[in-house]
Amino acid sequence: MKLQRRGGLPLYRQVEQELRRRVEGGELAPGSRLPTEAALSAELGVNRLTVRHAFAELARAGILHARQGVGTFVTEAHPATDVTIRADEYEIRAEGATWEHVEIPGLREETIGTARDGCADARAVLGLDGPLRRVDTLTSHEGRPWLVSSYWVGEERFPDLPAELEVHGSPVAALVGQHGLVLHHVWRSFAAAAASVADAALLDVAPGSPLLVREGLNRDADGVPTVFVRRRCRSDRVRFVLRHDGG
Amino acid sequence: MKLQRRGGLPLYRQVEQELRRRVEGGELAPGSRLPTEAALSAELGVNRLTVRHAFAELARAGILHARQGVGTFVTEAHPATDVTIRADEYEIRAEGATWEHVEIPGLREETIGTARDGCADARAVLGLDGPLRRVDTLTSHEGRPWLVSSYWVGEERFPDLPAELEVHGSPVAALVGQHGLVLHHVWRSFAAAAASVADAALLDVAPGSPLLVREGLNRDADGVPTVFVRRRCRSDRVRFVLRHDGG
């Protein structure tokens, strides 16, 4: 088959459509390897860069994923796990397999770094002038990365947090376990953003892939803003659901 | 300045960093036009395609936007409008400037098309075997596109919906106004996805840009699933906030 630019549709869009057709039609099964870029380039009669352009679009759409030195594969579409959220106020727990009040066996959050950091957004919502500490974590389910989180807390209030992370693993566990804090949600927000290079590497997606961004502010029992968190989530693996059926 | 590939960082990443630096440092002001691709290519000593690669990444990140025949501009970052949502059940209203119970003057939803459509997701959540009707709308605020929505309803239950859209403008307004329906939320979900070519054109973003996807199922007063909606939202213009402070 030779593609050519007839009307308005660019060649790389035609390649994209052709590949979507093959995937949806079952010609390319989930998990299978696609023809190499050079092979498709020859087959379709277009330049290899044109094929790559189409591949990149499909990778961002979550349909393909490339592995350097190995090949390009059709992504196997496992349905995302629903995480149910509730608006009625409740205490935040830090038990291992529980998240947003859902029991999810195999879920694990690990600290991947911490630093003094003066993010303006965090400073504003926490209402703090002093130094802030940021803790970054990676949450995975059965070894598959689900989301990365950044937590900000006032450093003057929790000066020993870095050491406590060694014991408790995650920052919320440290705050709850070490300091006996009772945390509540003040608000949670939902947005979307392109994956940074760093987040993309942690989450095993292409840089620029769409991520769900879930921010939140937590207060302690006295109503003092205590933790600001920004999560970047792989939307193909975890989905947030707000239920209204009283469940 | 001549960029060259020293260590591991690809040239287009270096160009990206350099431009981020100029934007964050105020050297390139919001709304201003960047140097042309050819000019930057010459200045940095790299190929024009390498500059384009960097531009594309920054466009997806929402930092730049290109206008064919005109130039590439630094995006002016207006803070997104917060749309507060509540989990406690309530009636869905279809008044002009109200959305998710927030009064937003200048907000307008217009129908852009309708078709018979058998989306499997919609059929599953609505629990219908018969034909479905899809209605697509564009919601804008003061002329700026905020989000596109697709609504699915059972065609057998609402056979005259296309004609009613002419009168009421939007599908929810038609269902509430013409049929006197009382709609309630069953659930709402949040995810992220890359913009399709069609959505990108409607929302005036680059194809592949990250969008917030807000799905929802609505029931009537008898508890019968009635409307399934999938919204694709520009996250730089509208943000969903779940408040827990009793507001």
Add this chain to the structure above:
DNA sequence: AAGTGGTCTAGACCACACC
């Protein structure tokens, strides 16, 4: 060593906006 995807170049032509 061989084969894959990742990066980069030079050059060309096209589509579009503006003058």
Add this chain to the structure above:
DNA sequence: GTGTGGTCTAGACCACTTC
């Protein structure tokens, strides 16, 4: 017409995985 971004090509070399 001029200048901008959008598309496409041919060719080269690099980085990585696998054999």
